[in-house]
Amino acid sequence: MYRHFLLILMLLPSLCCWPQDAQAASTQAPYGANLFQGNFSKETKGGQVLPGDRIVLRLWGGSLTVDSTLTVDANGHVNIPDIGDMLVAGLAYDKLTDALRSKLAASGHADSQIYVAPLDNQPVAVFITGNVARPGRYSGTPNDTVLAFLDKAGGIDPQRGSYRRIQLTRGGRTIQEFDLYPFVQRGRLPAVRFMDNDTLVVLDKGPAVSVSGAVRNSALFELRAGQTSGKDLLLLAEPDNTASHIALKGIRNGAPYNTYLPLRELAGLPLQDGDNLTFMADNPGSTISVQVQGAVRGARSFPVRRGARLAEVLNFIAVEPGRANIEAIHIKRKSVVQQQKKALADSLHRLEETALTASSSSSEETQIRAKEAEMITKFVERAKAVEPEGIVVLGRGDTVGDLTLEDGDIIVIPAKSDVVLVNGEVMIPQAMLWNEDNDLDDYIKGAGGYNSRADRDHVLVMRQNGSVSRDTDDIRAGDQILVLPKVESKNMQAVKDVSTVLMQVAVSAGTVLGLSSLLN
Structure with a gap:
């Protein structure tokens, strides 16, 4: 039902924009x-010898004399007196003399002189x-x-x-x-x-049908009279193995016509001039593909049944004994990447609106606003290039949650670590040996302290399992400490929006590098 609803949404634009769609289809390149x-x-330098051609042949000198007009038979041969059959069809006329010379040499008449010319190739x-x-x-x-x-x-x-x-x-x-x-x-x-x-x-041109989508040949196909069924079109379009359905748009009885059918039903479907067919891979199949990264050995890609859960797949993954951090398992998921991108894009849009519409009460403030708007514009462009990781956090204390896997999921099993990374607004980003007696100040001091852009009230702790915490009193081996930059502006809404973007970048991509330098 859900798929049919999506199809209706896909076809709705054609009901109100048919003339434009039909015009677009007509611009598709014809097949051939x-x-x-x-x-x-x-x-062509004289063309090629074909069956039925007549060739004038004269041989003299040595022990062989021929003056004859030879006809190329249906099999492409000529019969040379005293020599025998010779295949000449397909030879370019300017290569015929060399071929005859080789034939004569092989027959013991290399000393013969040759004249050969086409009689019918004027x-x-x-x-x-x-x-x-x-x-x-x-x-x-x-x-x-x-x-x-x-x-x-x-x-x-x-x-x-x-x-x-x-x-x-x-x-x-x-x-x-x-x-x-x-x-x-x-x-x-x-x-x-x-x-x-x-x-x-x-x-x-006869009736023509436009074809696109999951096919080897995407083109405007002309249909011959009496051959207007989908069966003939299938032979021309050559659908991919993935194609399972077709969406057809056309005109029937003067009105727009749309239908969506399984591929097998196309063979018996009558087609009309101007029809537009899209071959679609709309068959979910019975398996999906997942990958594994991190402290594993052996296979890193698995075909699994659709609907399989993480707990089932973990039984087939060979981890590195003593090195794999099973409690930190998490998943990178494509659908989550798209959700994070959308959320980031919405935040950036709000940020741009705030920067470009802020009012000023004096000329001096106007200059400040203009400079801030320029800074934020550069910041937004850089932030748009951030690629989220799409992490799904599974850890709940010392246990790992279970979930249904999606096609393209990447299961990450990190290796156990004895270090703590310190990144962001510190003097020298460092990787330091974890010590249970060390606190946040110890790690920050080990990285040379905060730099001038640091926001000491916004420090994140990123766990190996993909989760993010603001509890800086609980720093564990394998954690990453990320110090966010301070946002300075008289526009409090801009401060809030920039802070939101920085937080989203930190959570979704694990970094704010390359962004903080634009804020001060």
Whole structure:
């Protein structure tokens, strides 16, 4: 039910913005549009030998004399008198002499002189018209491909032209029709021999459907007459293995039409011109993936069943005996990262509003406000770049709580530590050996004392299990002491908002480094 509700929300904009969506879909590149980039129209140096070609061959000198016109058979061979069959189909005409010379040498006639020339490969001129970029009369060879001639004319017009209906006319009648999709998919292109004054006509584009999402081929697909079912589109779009559903937007009976179906039902679905299909990976699957970091050995990534709880997975994790701090286990979670980012963004927005809308009672105060606004703007830009860790705290005293795991969770099992880190607004950030007799003042003195920016009333203790405490009388091995900077301003609301941001950064990312220098 929840997923269906999300789908309705996703489709609602299309009900009020259909003309814009339809226009956007029409700008999608047609399937095969990348064919015409000038590569096929490059000079072919006489073209290639094809079955049916006639070749003039003269051999003289030595013990061999031949003066004959040879025809390339259906298998691409010619029969050379006194020599035998030779495969020539596919050879460029300018390479034919070298190939014959090698054949003669292998047959013991290396001293023979050779003359070879195509009889049917004289230049031809072909008219190209219809929906192409530059209609006109273009020269080429009889063995040039339809792609080469179309490329000479600038390719098919992507808005109006058909990639599936290209007609070759000769003497007023159509002798062949080309579909370029098999070439794009499998490299198949029918052979054709052009004649002088032939005409290539690119017909109007047929019904077209836009495809995007979880597919290998995202494009505007043209449908042939009689082939407007989803079955034909599946063969063209090639959905990814992850695709499970399709969302279809279109027009039916003059009104916007939307539907959401399992992928298996697309094959029997009739499609219409202008339809927009989005293939979606909306199948939750039966497993999720979780990772492990810290004092562990062996596997660090686990596929587990959806709905598995932490206690189940811990049975499969090999920790380092005597080194792993089991009581400090915590989780880094993607969804929590997003929540923390949103909370930080909201706080930054309020901070900017406070800084930019603060009133002043004198010109001197106006200058102060302007300077503070500039400082806060820089602070906000730096704070936006902070990446929260998304920590889920599990520790409750000496016990670790249990919870249902989510896909992408990172289970962190810290190593036991004998040191205390001192960071933030101190003279020299330090890592010091923990001593049960030391208190906060001892650790601060070991870091050179507070610096001029320190706020001595805002010191946080960050535990190995990801929790944050303001109880500086209880400092344990592995803790991090973080001294926050003092916020100085006549605008008390700005002081409050900046302090909130600093606290959020400290809790979500474990640092305020790079931010405090902008506050003074």
